[in-house]
Structures are given as structure tokens and as C-alpha cells.
Amino acid sequence: MYGKKGSELVKELASSEPGQLSAFNNDLFAQVIDECTGHLHHLGSLIRKIEELKKIEEIKKLNNQELEESEKQLLKAHNSGALIHHLSLLRNKRCLMAYVYNRAETIRSLGWAVERVLPEEIEEKLSGSEKEYFKNHAASLQSYMSELDLDLAVDMVPPKDPYIKVRVLEDIGNVLLSDQSANLARHAILFLRRTDAEQYISQAIFTLMLW
Amino acid sequence: MASQADAHAATFSAAELEFLAEDELIEIVPNMRMDPLNLICGDFGPFRPQIATQVPVWLAVALKRRGKCTIRPPDWMSVEKLTQVLEAERDAEKFQPLPFHYVEISRLLFDHARDDIPDIYMVRSLIEDIKDVRFHKIGTGLEIISRERTYALRLKNLSAMEANIVRPFVTRALQTFYKLNSPDMIQESDSVSNRQPQTANRGPRRQLKDR
């Protein structure tokens, strides 16, 4: 049935989780493209036949004659046939475009999450053109952000209090942190930026206090 | 970013709603001295021990976490007020007035200022009950103000969180009515400002239960 493969392509899109990509369906995609080429051949030969009949019709008109009933029927059939192939081609085109366009949207949203380089397990799901598109789009985004001098790939969720409460376990003395100098004396309780505190927590110099 | 595909179903994430709620003002009683803060979001303070002052919820929580103040729960969070609201909420079809961000604010205070809320267990369970009752009457308590050609719905006294929860199905249901412009629905209509929610909301209600 015409257009069935195209609709399978779109169904594949519809059934995947939003924001998730399945592997680019090369086989099915190529089959739909082939179907398009097939439609074009049929369309071409039908149009030639229609034109021939039209020519005959014109010649007959000059002689005050009409097309034979069978010829009329044939012309009608060819016209309908051509229309079917044209519409099937349009439908397949829409399916192909929807497939590529919607995947591109997911690829862009991945770009926000991963910053410029896709993890391998995602990259291998992309077609060649999609890989190129991802790179080009990341570069376009980058150029917008540098023009603005503002990184938009951070702060994806609303900020929370960036400071955490820690208890110092060892005497370290004064250290310079990103926004303050702190005296790390044993048993002291401090409020520090999470990013500053993390290295000390991993070295067991601080312990995190939840309340 | 997954929400991008369905942008209008989930316009704001829970974290974003909480972020918005954190700008609401609340009263604190500092236990320290601090000069006024001239923030981008406004000027607050000065802070003097035992002198109550109004600050945004995020600031109140930050000070509370650092042990610098107590938070005065808002009036509506008292057992007495909440009991009244719950009763009225059960009796009436309409939604009772509550702060737009009552869900988020109460949760923030439960998380960070437990010791400042008298009868916290009672308060918490009253708010849970109110949330439940309100949620169950979303199908009946909303008022259809126009059902001619374009359906319009008035969501009187609905809170931010509730509006966000009903958004996907209210908008989808209304859109469907709008599209169908079903003669059925129009015949039922007796006035533009229909104050009989049972009739007015037959459609959306069914939608709600089907979910």
C-alpha cells in the first residue's frame, strides 16, 4: 500500500519518549525515498500517456471528432492514477520531513544538555547529516552566546541556596575560597559555596551538616 | 528539556513554580544585626534582633538555614484559619481564596522552618486535606464563562500549582470543544455566565475522570 512505510516512519517518532532518540532508521528511510522515486516514474509515464491522449483529442477536435469512449475512460484513469502518485509522493515527503524535522528538534535539545560533544551512545544513533547538523547548530548557538557574552548552557534549572553547612574536622588554618577567606579550625561550622566545599568533603576535612 | 516537545502541557516545572513562590514576602524575626540589603529584587532590612521585618521567602529560608532568624508563618497557615478553609472548601462548590503559592510556600516552610510552625503536624495534614478536596472539585468548581463559540473558563481562586496541574487537560478539553463546536454543548448553554457548574462542566468532568 502506498504511503504505509512513510507512516511507519512517523509512528516510530510518535512512539518514542519525548526527548529520546532511537537510531536513525536508515533502511525504512531509504525505502520511503525509493517509493518516492517509484512514484515519480509512474507519474512520468502516466503524464506522457495523458499528453499523448490529449494530442489525439486535439487532432480529433480539428476534424470535429471526439475521443472514443474507451480513450475517454483511459484518460480519466490516467489522470486519477497521476493524482494518486502525486499525492502519495507528497505524503511520503511530509513523512520524511516530519521524521527529520522532529529528530532535529530532539537533537537540539540534547545539545543544551551535553554542550557541544554528544556521548557516543547518542552519536551512533544519528545519521551523517544529523551529526553535521548537531555540530553546525552548536556552533550557531556558540556564536550567539559569545556575541552576547553570556553562557546560556548553564543555569538550566532555578538556583537554590548554593551554600551548604559543613563542620570542619581538622585544623587547616586560613584558606582562600572563591568568595571568602575562611579559617578552617576544627569543630567550626561554616556556610560555604557547594563548589568550594566539595574538595574538602571528599578529603574528609569537612562533614556535611543537613540541619 | 524533554518538556520542549510538549511545551504547553507543562509550561512551568515544579522547580520553576517554587522559584516564583520564593519571591513572595514573609515576616521574619532576626536574631542578629545586619545593614539593609539593596538587592536587585528590592531593598530589605535593616535587620535588628527581635524586630520583625518582611523579606522574600528565599531570603527568609537562607537566613533561617544559617540560624539567623525565625520565620513567622503567615496568618493563613494557622490551624484555626486552615480548619475554616477546609470546612468551607468541603461545603462550597467554589474554591476558597488562598495565596496563589500556598502549596509551594507551605512546603518550603515545612522543609526549612519546621520549628517555627506551631502545631506543624496538624497544619501539614490540614493543608494536605485542603489540597485533596480542591483537587477533587477541579471538575466542578471551575466556571465556564463563555460557551458560544470560544470556550472560556474562569479559574477563580485556583493556585499556581493547581493551575499548572489542570493546565494540560483543561486546555486540551477546551481546545477539543473549540474545534468540534459541538451543537450539543451549545444547546445546553442557558446563559453566557453560567453559574451551574454541574451542567456547565459535563464535558471537562468526564475528561477528568477518564484520566
Added chain:
Amino acid sequence: METGAQDGSSGYSTMDDYESLISTTDAELLKRAWQNEKAAPQILRFEAALIQRSREQIKLMEETVGEFTRNGIDPLTVSLYQMDLDRTVFLLRSYLRTRLQKIEKYVFHIQKTAELWNRLSRQEKRFAERCIEDMEKHLDQSVLSKLPSSYKSHLKQSSSSEEDDMVPEPRLDTYVICRSKRFLGAFQLDDRQFPVNIEADDLYALPYKSIKPLVETGQIDLV
């Protein structure tokens, strides 16, 4: 930051009364702009003046926080200023990001609709142009180059289409939830319709296209 929008002013200056203009902080305006942009199906006018002021405030505040740190102002105060700064920067980034995502998604539609194109900032226009290039190339390589010649357009289904019939565009009949800051009185939803009353501070679910002008002039906010 410069703008491409002709009038370049914030949407609130046109309609809002003086009183609410002076009593509303930029932080509040930025938050509203962010909410509206997130909830509107269509791209709204770039709030050029507001964004410029916000960026200046952010820069100033960053300098202040740096100074505080150097001058040994107590860490508590510094951390509170930092949190305020973080909140504003988040709003700014999320606002700009929301717009970029709409531009990416509807770039062909925006390109061919002058009204929408003029809503973009100078930098957004440049970004949109690159998006168009990237997308056209990708569509061409993946699909269009493999189709017969009269089916190669990314805007039209085929050369027999009279107008662009294949450009994704936002649905303006999407319902939005909105709230007016003040009583708007009887409001006409569409041409064949009884007016409905829009009261101050109440929430309404209405089709975006019926309140589009009110959103664009800042009389009603999306939530």
C-alpha cells in the same frame, strides 16, 4: 545589548499607567517577561530596554559582590547578595533560552512573517539566519536532494502548491492561563461572541489568539 525591534521600548510603556510603571521593579518586569515568553505559543517582542537594564544591574551587582569579598564584608551578607544575583541571572538566561528555542523551532515561519521577524533582537536575527542555513542544509542532504525536482522545496509540498504549505508554525488557538493585573471589563473573545468580563487577579483559561493583543501590550499576563 542592541535591538532589532523598531520601537525598542519595553511592552509595558505603551499601555500601562504611570503608577504601575514606577511601582514595578525591573526584577518584577523581567519575571513577567519570562513567564509570558514561556507560556505564549508565539515569540513575543524582545524586551530590549528591560534586558539592557537587567544586564547592567547584574554587572553592577557582580562588581559589588566582588568588592564586598575583597573588603572582607561578612560572608553572610555576601552570600545573600550572591543568591539575589543568581536568581536574576537565571531569569535572564532562561528568558533568552526560551526565545532561542522558539526561534529554532519556528524559524521558517518567523523568517517569512515580518511582524515576528521584527520582534527579534539583532543577535537573535543573526542566530535565526544561521538556524535557517543549518536546517536547510540538513533537510536538503537528508531528504530534499533525493526527491524529484518539483518536490525539492522545504516550504512547499510541491511546485504546484500556491503558497508555503509546509512551514511548521505555532498554534495560536492553544489555550493559555492568564491573569490581569486590573479589571479589564467586558472583553470580546472573538467577533461572534458575547463579551466576557475579565476581572482583576482572577485566572482565566482562554485561547491565546483571543487575548494576543492584551498580552502584547502588557495588559494581561500569562501564568
